[in-house]
Amino acid sequence: MAATDDRRDAAPGSAVLDAENAAKRAALNRVKAIATGALVACVAVYAVATIFKSDYPALAYLAAFAEAAAIGGIADWYAVVALFRRPLGLPIPHTAIIPANQARIADNLGRFIEVNFLAAGPVREKLREVDFAAMVADWLSEPRRADGLSGFVIKLVPQAVRAIGESGLKEFAGQRLAEQIDKVKIAPLAADLLASFTHERRHQRLFDELIRSLGKLLNDEQALAMMRDKIRDELPSLARFFRADAYLLKRIVSSAGAMLDEVRADPDHPLRAEFDGFVAGFIEKLRQSPDYAERAEKLKRDFLARPELANMVASMWDSVGAFVEQDAKSPDSAIRKHLASLFVDIGRQLSEDRHVRADMNQGFVVALSAFVERQKSGVSDFIADQVKGWDLGQLTHLIELNVGRDLQYIRFNGMIIGGIAGLLLHTGSVLFLGK
Structure with a gap:
């Protein structure tokens, strides 16, 4: 039974009950108990006041208040329960609203996020708040990181040189150079x-x-x-x-x-x-x-x-490729040292030149906002598919866990509003109808 509760209380995609969900469940159970206790109290007050109102006519007002409060509390209990499940397990139409509309909720949630959170304007404004260039500069200015990046790049350089030589780009470059x-x-x-x-x-x-x-x-x-x-x-x-x-x-x-x-x-x-x-x-x-x-x-x-001339160019290219490959394999690579120094210098100069940083940040904003604009429909579909794939019990419990405590206050409001309405109706009946 405990394992079942753990699975129910866990968020979709989670395997255990965390402390935050445990606190939410405890608060929800506490409010439910208080609301149920208030409803039982209204019924008890109604019963007692009805029994003794013949001896004490003023209790008729209390009975009217308690009766209407009980009816309002029961109606709102039904409304709250109907969102998540069938009240008392009865197959009443238009109940268990959330489980019955899981697919529609998923699609609407995805579209809502796409339209309201991934719109071009808000995305650009949010991206402009981030100093991407400063982050890049700080990252490159660290010698250890620059050395790691140069090590990664130097591994790719021989492959790039070989790929260029095999792709015909070398001949194309030679022809273009001759044309120029x-x-x-x-x-x-x-x-x-x-x-x-x-x-x-x-x-x-x-x-x-x-x-x-x-x-x-x-x-x-x-x-x-x-x-x-x-x-x-x-x-x-x-x-x-x-x-x-x-x-x-x-x-x-x-x-x-x-x-x-x-x-x-x-x-x-x-x-x-x-x-x-x-x-x-x-x-x-x-x-x-x-x-x-x-x-x-x-x-x-x-x-x-x-x-x-063509033979000389080919020979020079082969010599460059051989040198790069040999240097890349060396533990004391000269190219790697120069690259690391270059990256650190780039980071330092970037941190000092605000104009370059501004241009760079604008480029990030344009590129990332364009990426979000192209992919936001995919994000909408992804969110919808994830929600559709959630277990109905987990989905219902997740929503109830996060908003159910506030929904329980509807029951309190229903009892108070219902009781006041009942009291007003009874008072009007006495005043205008003489009952």
Whole structure:
């Protein structure tokens, strides 16, 4: 019997009677007993007053009050009991209202929650009260959590890399990259790069390297021998007889070396100015000349069309994938450390930037409210299905347990209102009808 009571008092889906339900049941039983006692008292008062009213006429008023109070109490007892079960077990129509209308109650409850609690406006207003961004920032700012998240992410990265490689996305990305590069005009870009390089005459360092290379060439025995042979071939036989080639070579090397030393020592040497003019003219031609632009575009197209480029991209992707997979397996993963540091930094910056937090919170509101709007009919159906699936005895007892105590006060009200009505009717009968 105790086990049965436990099952009845438990809420649907619960297996044991908790302390709160026990307190509610005790309070309900107490109010029921008081209401029943009051009804019995009304009947007893009516009986006693009826018996002695011939000796004491004033008891007729008390009898009228008690009689009407008893009738009102019985009627309201019937009304309250009829909500939950059939009074005295009799098959009276329109009784056991809640069990008989379980499906309709379930559907109406689901629709009520959907319309009144999951409407778009109230949901958005409630979501705006929550600072989602601050919660995310606080969560990420904790190094232990950031490290755990980075560990989770690093496990997925190799799978993502492999999936991208097998899905054809790699080839698609390569094609899109080539298309975007093809849209870039090379000549103006090269002109801008060269202009940046020549800022503050930095290109003169290249000229200095050229002079240094020429100086090394003038001291190279093999190069000098080749130059002497060329000079000898151009001289007449008589000059070759007197070894004029050696003399000319020595003079050429000496003059060239002296000139190179002058250029190297003088930052304003005319040759440097000539080099400045050459570079500036070349940059201007890159910007303005259609011929140079066409040559640059042809060079770019030839470069993009070479199969070695596609092989290089594939090889680079495979190398990246292998590195990521190897690093992910390492207990001292560099990627994981960087990710953890990145997450902590994101949390810190997010907590400091209120504008980003506001945008982020608005995004949460839009996303979650849209989700609720799409799913609220499902929530309504879910609630209705759950209520329909409840055991009738449990459902009835659950409702009675939570609202039955207040319903019992209807019996008290019925006895008081009924008694007053009976007293007024009896008084009116005496006053107007002389009874």
